[in-house]
Amino acid sequence: MSHSSAMRWLHRFGSLPYFYRVSRLWARCLALPGLAMAGYGVYAGLAIVPPDYQQGDVFRIIYIHVPSAWLSLFGYTAMAVAGVVILVWRLKIAEIFIIAAAPIGASFTFLTLVTGSIWGEPTWGTWWVWDARLTSELILLFLYLGVIALHQAIESPRIAARACALLSVVGVINIPIIHYSVVWWNTLHQGSTIRPLGGSTMETDMIIPLLIGALGFTLIFGWLTLWRMRAQLIWRERRSRWVTRMIHHER
Amino acid sequence: MTRTRRRRLLLVGMLLVGLGAAAALGLSAFRQNLLYFHQPSQIVAGQVPVNTRFRIGGLVQRGSVQRHGHDLTVRFAVADCDASVPVVFNGTLPDLFRAGQGIIAYGMLDKQGVFEADQVLAKHDSNYMSPDVAKALKTGQKTNCMPARMQAAR
Numbered sequence: 141m142s143h144s145s146a147m148r149w150l151h152r153f154g155s156l157p158y159f160y161r162v163s164r165l166w167a168r169c170l171a172l173p174g175l176a177m178a179g180y181g182v183y184a185g186l187a188i189v190p191p192d193y194q195q196g197d198v199f200r201i202i203y204i205h206v207p208s209a210w211l212s213l214f215g216y217t218a219m220a221v222a223g224v225v226i227l228v229w230r231l232k233i234a235e236i237f238i239i240a241a242a243p244i245g246a247s248f249t250f251l252t253l254v255t256g257s258i259w260g261e262p263t264w265g266t267w268w269v270w271d272a273r274l275t276s277e278l279i280l281l282f283l284y285l286g287v288i289a290l291h292q293a294i295e296s297p298r299i300a301a302r303a304c305a306l307l308s309v310v311g312v313i314n315i316p317i318i319h320y321s322v323v324w325w326n327t328l329h330q331g332s333t334i335r336p337l338g339g340s341t342m343e344t345d346m347i348i349p350l351l352i353g354a355l356g357f358t359l360i361f362g363w364l365t366l367w368r369m370r371a372q373l374i375w376r377e378r379r380s381r382w383v384t385r386m387i388h389h390e391r
Numbered sequence: 392m393t394r395t396r397r398r399r400l401l402l403v404g405m406l407l408v409g410l411g412a413a414a415a416l417g418l419s420a421f422r423q424n425l426l427y428f429h430q431p432s433q434i435v436a437g438q439v440p441v442n443t444r445f446r447i448g449g450l451v452q453r454g455s456v457q458r459h460g461h462d463l464t465v466r467f468a469v470a471d472c473d474a475s476v477p478v479v480f481n482g483t484l485p486d487l488f489r490a491g492q493g494i495i496a497y498g499m500l501d502k503q504g505v506f507e508a509d510q511v512l513a514k515h516d517s518n519y520m521s522p523d524v525a526k527a528l529k530t531g532q533k534t535n536c537m538p539a540r541m542q543a544a545r
Contacts, residue, residue, distance in 0.1 A: 192519050271427045328427060
């Protein structure tokens, strides 16, 4: 793609009426495969894969814990990228994205902490320890909640979005810390099981449903985010001519 | 790209570089405090301060687990490749506790050099496999005296 056609695409994507029109179809295209894959991942994890040699059936919670943890990191990284776009280009669609994605990312972070805690009690012997992995993931939850609270606290949506963008960009420093915490420090939490560059430490029969499930949860994340973006967009643009015209049309 | 946008992009870039540097410096300064546990050989070598509570991490030495029938008190040794430290604990052990398991105990050394633990946690690895595969792997593989996941940074 040449520079000018890339910019044209960006402008078209940034056009709010265009986004509103096409996002309904995009969301639906994500929803069906997302639900199917996540459903398969969870079902296979609970009912099909063999128990672990050491932990028995307890390890099956990994089929929710790992996709949630992945999305907690993915969501925040995506928000930080949108944050840079807001700070530099002032693109409205990115402002809407940050606000739409934050509660969903926060929910997955919460789910990560809860499932991890439920997993830790029988295997480690404790619900919670202040090791580097668990603590940095808890900080991630607070960062998400901070973005949400900041948005609530500032009345002007554009200024609120800029503040949220700054917090997202600043907070993204925590993402590599979470990821590498198990490498840099002695933690109670074990190291990474899924290693994209090879050498994953999980049996093939077990890891395939996990990867499919994680992809499914990611599509669900996209679907929910698009849907929240549409709601956010129509509320923010409620006084604009194209929204009024559209509403009249629908009546 | 207009001049204002280029300037803003530069500012955001500088912000990220500055934050990264600050985080790297801060974390390397706190490195020792973020250590979750010490290894038995560090304790035997006297690298761990006495009269203070800390965590010890290592493998439960085979054949060292002793229970006394009348209460929950259990005695065992935590070892790495070079040294072992006797541990006494009175409480509930995690499901994964057994000889050869990596554990982390929190407590204090007494004057006889026995580690009095008031919490024992199991540290498992990131390997997941079915019992059949584990059995197949186990034959023909000798056990490691201190797997990498249990090694404390020094």
